[in-house]
Amino acid sequence: MGRWTGGWQRAKAWAHVDATLARGLLWRLSLALIVSMLGLTWLVQHVSQRDVEAQAMEELRSTVMERARASGEDFALAERNVELLRAEYLRRLAAARPPGWQGDFRRWFARSPDQLLRLRPELDDHRRLPSVYLRAQAELNDSLMWQTQVAFDLLREWGPPLTARYYSAYFDLPGQGLIMFSPSVNWGAEATPETNNFDYPPVAGASPERNPSRSNRWTPVYYDDKARIYMVSTVLPIDFEGRWIACVSQDVSVASLLKRTVSDSLPGTYSLILSRDGHLIAHPGFAERIEAAQGKLKLDQIRDPLLDEIATLAPPAEGQAAVSLSADGRHLLGVARIAGPDWLFVSVYPRAHLDAGVARSSENILLVGAVALLVLMSLLGWIVRRQISRPIAELRSAVQGVSEGRFEIAHGEAELREDELGDLGRSFAQMGAELAQREARLKRDAQALQEARDQLENRVQERTAELHASNAELVLALDDLGKTQSSLLRAERLASLGRMVAGVAHELGTPIGNARLAASTLAADAEQMARDVEQGLRRSQLSKFLQRLGSGSQILQGNLERASELLQNFKQVAVDGSSAQRRVFALDQLVRDILMTLQPTLKRLPLDIQVDVPAGLEMDSYPGALGQVLSNLIQNAAIHGFEGREQGRLEILVDCPDAGHVRLRIRDDGCGIAAEIQPRVFDPFFTTRMGRGGSGLGLNISHNLVSNVLCGEIHLHSEAGAGSCFELLLPRVAPNHAEAETLPLPLSQFASLTEAEEMDAQSAGTRKA
Incomplete structure (x- = not known):
């Protein structure tokens, strides 16, 4: 009974597995095969489509190029024909006229009742002879008769072969007449007294005014009312003995051209022709509209997106073809140029x-894949039930026992196999122990992770406290640095003020000393004059006294005026330096004032200072700020540029690159600035004379004044050993927002905030000497 029960349970397990895993596996395999088949089909379709498209594009390229070449040959042959006609016509026209040619002319031509000169009616046969008409207004002289006879004879000989491929060949005598060979139309008979071919399209473009190069040109498409067809013509002017006498032309029927090109297309395609000026020449879908527009249908009148896109394509080189995909991806477009009228042939x-x-x-x-799939799925179903369903049913029963705590697994069919299912069955015996060991390891790892997290929180708190302390120290250091910088700037300005007062006092010493000397001399002369008066004054003594009195007065007045001028300049510069307001000032006067205030220092240096400032150049800006920049740059050049040299040259140059700006350059021929330190010259506290009186603030302050107050730009151009040039580009009228900027302290423009202490030391040494 137990045996039957166990067998029944195994059968139920097999049935369950067969109903679930096997069926699912079959469905998955079927789905995978279906997806693979669909993917393979898509890949084959994609590759095939790409190959077919590439093949079609190449075939389209060769077809378009061949059609365009064939059409271009038609036009090129027509051009060659008219060139040969012109050459032969000019040769015969210049040849000696045979005796009796006038009689031949009258035998061929005669006046009609409407006064037009035509072929005699008994000779008129336009299918084998040229048709002719000369207007009644034309003066029938020997020259015109000879031109007509030569053209008639030439077309009588050449006309039949020339019109085998083309519609007609003719000579047009502008405003006088026409000689045409055309088997289709008798132009001579069709002409009326009102007929005037001067404005006819082939003739209109051949005049010297419209064709000064006298080259072969193609007309646009036009409708011939006598031939009743659309055509284009190649026209070549004929000049003889320095004047325009005729033009030779061949007409090409557009209908015959389209029959050879547009109508002969690849299967499934259609062709069209566009002119370069935006006209649709031929299109199978717009034939009626082209005819209604008399061959002059513009693309912008059609409003067809595909035609508009074709019109924007870049035309390929002559003899080449371009193939591209349209913007909507629905068409392949082949484009080639037709030589001659320069049309575009498009397929x-x-x-x-x-x-x-x-x-x-x-x-x-x-279809083939579906049939193969049905056969394959039948075979897979039998294999899955035989090789997979039975072993998996046994394994499922063993797994259920393990989950219930029964780790003794009975040996079954699965363990006897040598494949993956056999390995799986043998692995179940070790499963219980491994699960217990893994659970123990997981508990130990969780405990260690919790301890690591606790330690990490403590370390984060300690690091945060350290960062707070470092931040507080950094704030204190920045505050001390700001106070130090402010103190250093204030000390620089006070030192500059002292140097400026000393310089001005030194400069005033000369005129004041001269004035005192002149005054003491005058006083002594006055005492001597008083004694002379008591003793009896002579005229010569009085004259000598008056002469010395005048000379002394002039010396006294000149020196006092010099002192007054120095004080006035000092006062103006001092007012500019102490004022944060703008004013209109002359740039040349400002430069002279700055040089005058720097004169006590500069005159003791071996410098040749050259100034080139346009007179009367006015600026509406901040003279105090500009003066400080100039003073800093001049003294900076004097200190750094010529160290260790006996002489040097300093130039102050001003020009106007445009009406709204002034360019000011302070250039020297000194030792220059090394390339590696040039990017840092405008940095605060950067100096090459650290410890020798340099503060490193002068150029930084100058840069800030130029950028923030004067609203300009300052640039350095220098090369080691070749001198330096500081270039300032300033607006002649400073922007209004600059008035809100903070200007330097009063009189600071005289402070050489670079390295002026060294210059003062040199000045002190000179005074002691």
Whole structure:
């Protein structure tokens, strides 16, 4: 009974597995095969479509190029024909006229009742002879008669072969007449007294004014009311003995051209022709509209997106073809140039035509794949039930026992196998122990992770406290640095003020000393004059006294005026330096004032200072700020540029690159600035004379004044050993927002905030000497 019960349970397990895993596996395999088959079909379709599209593009390129070449040959042959006609016509026209040629002319031509000169009626046969008409207004002289006779004879000989491919060949005598060979139309008979071919399209473009190069040109498409067809003409002017006498032309029927080009297309495609000036020459879908517009249908009148896109394509080089995909991806476009009238031949290949062939191939692949899939699934079903369902049913029963705590697994069919299922069955015996060991390891790892997290929190708190302390120290250090910088700037300004007062006092010493000397001399002369008066004054003594009195007065007045001028300049510069307001000032006067205040220092240096400032150049800006910049740059050049040299040259140059700006350059021929330190010259506290009186603030303050107050730019151009040039580009009228900027302290423009202490030391040494 137990045996039957165990067998029944195994049968139920097999049935369950067969109903679940096996069926699911079969469905998955089927789905995988279906997806693989669909993917393979898509890949084959994609590759096929790409190959078919590439093949179609190449075929379209060669077809378009061949059609354009064939059409271009038609036009090139027509151009060659008219060139040969012109050459032969000029040769015969210049040749000696045979005796009796006038009689021949009258035998061929005669006046008609409407006064037009035509072929005699008994000779008129336009199918084998040229048709002729000369207007009644034309003066029938020997020259015109000879031109007509030569043209008639030439077309009588050449006309039949020339019109075998083309519609007509003719000579047009502008405003006088026409000689044409055309088997289709008798132009001479069609002409009326009102007929005037001067404004006819082939003739209108051949005048010297419209064709000064006298080259071969093609007309636009036009409708010939007598031939009743659309045509284009190649026209070549004929000049003889320095004047325009005729033009030779061949007409090409547009209909015959389209029959050879547009109508002969690849299967599934259609062709069209566009002119370069935006006219549609031929199109199978717009034939009626082209005819209604008399061959002058513009693309912007059609409003067709595909035609608009074709018109924007870059034309390929002559003899080449370009193939591209349209913007909507629905058409392949082949474009080639037709030589002659420079038209564009376009062939449109709908991609739907390509896709249909690829789709048919894909359908066949899918049909074969479906049949193969049915056969394969039948075989897979038998294999899965035999090789997978039974072993897995045994393994499922063993797993259920393990989950219930029964770790003794009975040996079954699965363990006897040598494949993956056998390995799985043998692995179940070790499962219980491994699960217990893994659980123990997980508990130990969780405990260690919790301890690590606790330690990490403590370390984060300690690091945060350290960062707070470092931040507080950094704030204190920045505050001390700001106070130190402010103190250093204030000390620099006070030192500059002292140097300026000393310089001005030194400069005033000369005129004041001269004035005192002149005054003491005058006083002594006055005492001597008083004694002379008591003793009896002579005229010579009085004259000598008056002469010395005048000379002394002049010396006294000149020196006092010099002192007054120095004080006035000092007062103006001092007012500018102490004022944060703008004013209108002359730039040349400002430069002279700055040089005058720097004169006590500069005159003791071996410098040749050259100034080139346009007179009367005015600025509406901040003279105090500009003066400080100039003073800093001049003294900086004097200190750094010529150290260790006996002489040097300093130039102050001003020009106006445009009406709204002033360019000021302070250039020297000194030792220059090394390239590696040039990017840092405008940094605060950067100096090459650290410890020798340099503060490193002068150029930084100058840069800030130029940028923030004067609203300009300052640049350095220098090369080691070749001198330096500081270039300032300033607006002549400072922007209004600059008035809100903070200007330097009063009189600070005289402070050489670079390295002025060294110059003062030199000045002190000179005074002691």
